[in-house]
Amino acid sequence: MSERTEQVWFITGASSGLGRAIAEAALDAGDRVIGSARDVSALRPLAERHAGRLVTLPLDVSDRDAVFAAVGRAAAAFGRLDVVVNAAGRLLSGMIEETTEEQARAHLDSNLLGALWVSQAVIPHLREQGSGHILHVTAMGAGGGSAGYGLYGAGKSALSAISQAMSAELSAFGIKVTSLEPGPYATSLFSKAEFAARNPAYDRVRSAPGKEPLPKVSSPAKAARVVLKLVRLQEPPTRLVLGGEAFERVQRIERRRGEEYAAWEWLSREGG
Template sequence: MTRVWFITGASRGLGRAFTEAALAAGDRVVAAARNLEPLAELADKHPGALVRLPLDVTDRAAVFKGVEQAVAAFGRLDVVLNNAGGLLLGMVEEATEEQLRAHFDVNFFGAVWVTQAVVPHLRAQGSGHLLQVTSMGASGGFASTGMYAAGKAALNSVSEAVAMEVEPFGIKVTILQMGGYDTGLFTVGTTMTEPDPLYAKLRAQLAEMWGDEAGPDPSTAVPAVMELLDLPEPPVRLIVGGASYDMVLQLEQARTEQYRAWERLSRLAPG
């Protein structure tokens, strides 16, 4: 059976990679994005299988209307890839209120609006798989990417709650903690803070640590997720990327070791 996908942020990066993969598999796709021009050639190549939907996920009313249009296009939704997002890069002190609110409007609230809009349809049909795209970086804060990690960590927590809430209705939820793929996140998807000279040394250290490697092509993440969709009991969380898997485990082990090192102090307090 062919599946119907609803993909946000479908014009580039991971969204584009999964749009292409779904169409290649014979599935149908409603591809949502603010800029649909990059999808024009793909629409010509797959007439009748790809519907392009202009959508700004920060507009809650537009999201609900867009989801209604998506359901009307193909009659159902089987896979929802909640992928739209961006990066606010800079030290916490440097970020303006406008930048912070705009960042969370896309990365957190936008994903929540999509979740709220699709769940009633998935519940009515008694099936569906909601894929929440977060990040391996959501495992903890890191200098200059703290706001990005915070938004993704918040989405992780909300998504775990949603998974419990919708399981009785036959809906599956998986958090995709994506590794560092070459999605354009650090270029066209980035908003920069105004650099404070006091952080120049730290910035130089971070630049040296990260290097110039853009990461693997987003298409290399596709096989793992496509296999995930065929599992009768998929996990609620999946780290996507071997190197990222190793890094997340190291972070979790270091955190556990720190907890244990201060266990005596923790147990001084009741509760």
């Protein structure tokens, strides 16, 4: 690990959930934070407690022009950006057939394109200073999907792919990129979820037995402490699962995927 020096963070979705927990941890560690959210009123007590070290910016990440303007203000607030956290997002629950076009577009605008716009806006600043670390909050096992959460998985999987590409593209400029894959945390993600109108045809799928239970819900403060350790590493990973039980579940997902590939190797090889 590198020696502890003050860092400047730009965090989207900073008013709640993992974004809020990371902002609090960074401030408690003596860092400075620019926190953005659609509604920044929830950040006022935090700004009062850390006077002069937290700047709040109202921002809808789905608005590309607004993102670029906000990033410009963020970079000017403290003269630099060291860590950028794409934590803004929402949860859409519904079978693929049930999901409307409006829901799909709004969901991907927020969970995928919002992080893309932020990344495009911050990269020139980080490239000019020759350093920086971009963190994308995806989901455990990003790269797959589960019944009822296909659009959520699609957005997180695509963001994970973008994150991997960015890591390869930006390492030559001293910029690090990590995809965070959290398990379930005690946040408002599920309580504020949007639901597609239910089609009774899928009731049998929703009530099907044998589904693997989710890992136990943990405190987002634990994840935030891990993130603070992560950004101090000289050579951080390009992917990091957050949570012990989540890590075990990801291992099972990857093992089953490998087993399926192996089982159908004979047919794959017939393709040339």
